[in-house]
Amino acid sequence: MSETTAHLALPFLMAAQAQKHVTHNEALRMLDSMVQLSVLDRHLTAPPAVPAEGARYIVPANATALWAGWGNSVACWLDGAWTRFMPAPGWLAWVVDEAQVLVWIGSAWVPMISAMGFVAQGAAVAVAKGPDGGTTGMAVTEQTLSGLSGASRDSAIVIPDRAIVLGVSSRTVTAVTGATSYDCGIAGEPAKFGGSLGVAAGSTNRGVIGPQAFYADTKIRLTARGGNFTGGAVRIAIHMLTVGLPS
Template identity: 40%
Template sequence: MVETYQHGLPLLAAGQAQKHVTVNEALARIDAVAQLRVVSDAQAVPPAGALDGQAYVVPEGASGAWAGKAGLVALFANGGWVFLGPRAGWRAWNEAAGAAMVHDGAGWIEGALDAGAGGAATLHRVLEVDHALGQGTSVSVPGAIPSGALVIGVTGRVLAALGGAATSWRLGVPGSDDRYGSGLGKGAGSHASGLTGAPVAYYGDTDLVLSGEGGGLDGGVVRLAVHLLALRPPRAG
């Protein structure tokens, strides 16, 4: 069957019978790739209850109907799996990871802002964590900033009001406990938007530190988000 160059859409042949089958398959592929959204890129076994239109990036070592299809987009259409070969520059939203991916011609790269021909990429990531505070003058969120991160800033939102005698709180890291904000509100809905004058590089996993101002903290929940860049080196081959 003749297919289009970019998306592999099946074309009608002259005098073809059951034209609706070919047309419907083409429409299903267009629906999938026009704004590509995949359920996951880590599921190795084809789901038994897949819905028409759902798509997955097939990981290495996949089994069943996906065996030998690593890196392809598996689209469930008309009761079976159709496989699409992505090209360099394709973008997709990964529902499971909550992140965008870009294809560099050899594989999918999560969070890539740009990618070189050899696989090097600049990655943008937002890492979120909901942290329930205990009692104390300061509270640490272990390893919230990963090694190798170039942090643009840290933001936060109070999900459940903070207790304790503190009148406000500050947000930072060990040795600089107000790097990402001070005088922050304790009430539910209060937020932090912490920027530094220049991005800060972290060469090891680093805790975030929440400290009470004017007293201690006791209870409450804060959602924190680390906004960072990371570097991916070129592929070996």
């Protein structure tokens, strides 16, 4: 019979063994280190000088000093020394400084969203990725245009070159003054994403188009109607698809 368990290599208590508490406590220490695994960092190339008891790290491939040769292992500081734990495929680890879960797939630690094919929420995400790194993505970029004045106002954010735009949405955050309404569009097409939009606070518009590809960085323009802008704030959001090049 093996002296350790099949998966976590926890030591068994053996018949007629003396000081069984030593083996039992060793197994508890190993379980405490590996179960509900949470590591502080995975990029330190050398052990921290003053680690806290029980502190755990994923060791990078180029680690030095006492971690040399421990690449991709989990290092845990226990009773004044580093203990190495070799991961098995399927191990999960929460990385504190990155706020994400990694999965050991047998050759590398990869984000769970990649390993499982999940789509994460974010300002820009890849929804499809080819074996050579080409991506199809979705993105949204937002800006609040405040202190409106004059005949028009251009955004600081832009529709990126080679983006495919689905639309630009808008919300009047603070009542617009001076104008009786406004258009949302681009230079040369002032109402492309909506015309005669409401100036009252809370007015909204979902400016869906085409979709349409753009071939140069393009600003969004708000154009006053019925008079120039003298105040107010409008929040805009550009909704688009992105195309990422293969490596």
